[in-house]
Amino acid sequence: SQQGEEDPQALSIQEGENATMNCSYKTSINNLQWYRQNSGRGLVHLILIRSNEREKHSGRLRVTLDTSKKSSSLLITASRAADTASYFCATALYNNNDMRFGAGTRLTVKP
Amino acid sequence: DTAVSQTPKYLVTQMGNDKSIKCEQNLGHDTMYWYKQDSKKFLKIMFSYNNKELIINETVPNRFSPKSPDKAHLNLHINSLELGDSAVYFCASSQGGTNQPQHFGDGTRLSIL
Numbered sequence: 001s002q003q004g005e006e007d008p009q010a011l012s013i014q015e016g017e018n019a020t021m022n023c024s025y026k027t028s029i030n031n032l033q034w035y036r037q038n039s040g041r042g043l044v045h046l047i048l049i050r051s052n053e054r055e056k057h058s059g060r061l062r063v064t065l066d067t068s069k070k071s072s073s074l075l076i077t078a079s080r081a082a083d084t085a086s087y088f089c090a091t092a093l094y095n096n097n098d099m100r101f102g103a104g105t106r107l108t109v110k111p
Numbered sequence: 112d113t114a115v116s117q118t119p120k121y122l123v124t125q126m127g128n129d130k131s132i133k134c135e136q137n138l139g140h141d142t143m144y145w146y147k148q149d150s151k152k153f154l155k156i157m158f159s160y161n162n163k164e165l166i167i168n169e170t171v172p173n174r175f176s177p178k179s180p181d182k183a184h185l186n187l188h189i190n191s192l193e194l195g196d197s198a199v200y201f202c203a204s205s206q207g208g209t210n211q212p213q214h215f216g217d218g219t220r221l222s223i224l
Binding site: 101 | 152155209211212
């Protein structure tokens with residue numbers, strides 16, 4: 001069954017604006033990961049945040065995790081047309097063997 | 112160098128046929144996975160292999176069987192293909208299971224006629 005659910009399903013913004021995507025999940029997790037998928041390509045790992053962490057940064061990306069609300073957010077600052085892609089959150093359970101993906105947010109950044 | 116490579120990229124075949132998809136990773140990872148992505152972009156884990164042992168099998172029909180000849184390869188065999196098997200299949204690998212990031216191949220688009 002699906003674990004993560006991304007919100008919104010689709011997001012369209014202008015270049016230079018910030019994009020925020022949210023992810024909610026249902027069960028306790030070991031870590032949560034965000035991935036990007038360009039059309040016709042495989043998923044590319046962006047950030048991994050562990051259950052005892054609250055915030056992580058990587059370049060223009062900022063991820064937060066609220067385990068009490070079972071939610072995470074991905075913020076992309078100063079977006080670029082090249083950021084156009086689908087973004088997925090994935091939750092890793094404590095058994096170390098299972099990864100559950102949401103349906104993704106389709107981000108379009110207009111030049 | 113391609114880290115996770117899978118072949119073929121496209122596979123068009125008829126119902127009832129048997130087909131295989133190959134996956135190789137050159138990252139030295141100890142865990143490999145197969146995922147199925149449907150037309151709505153839902154990504155569902157099918158198999159996970161760690162050191163040549165199957166760890167999970169996510170309610171996948173037994174027509175699907177993973178085969179790992181060595182730590183760097185995890186092939187997917189599908190028997191008696193059905194229309195519902197049409198999807199994009201992704202291979203991935205990681206070091207130390209899902210505690211670490213996964214590296215994905217570019218997918219195999221399987222179309223059943």
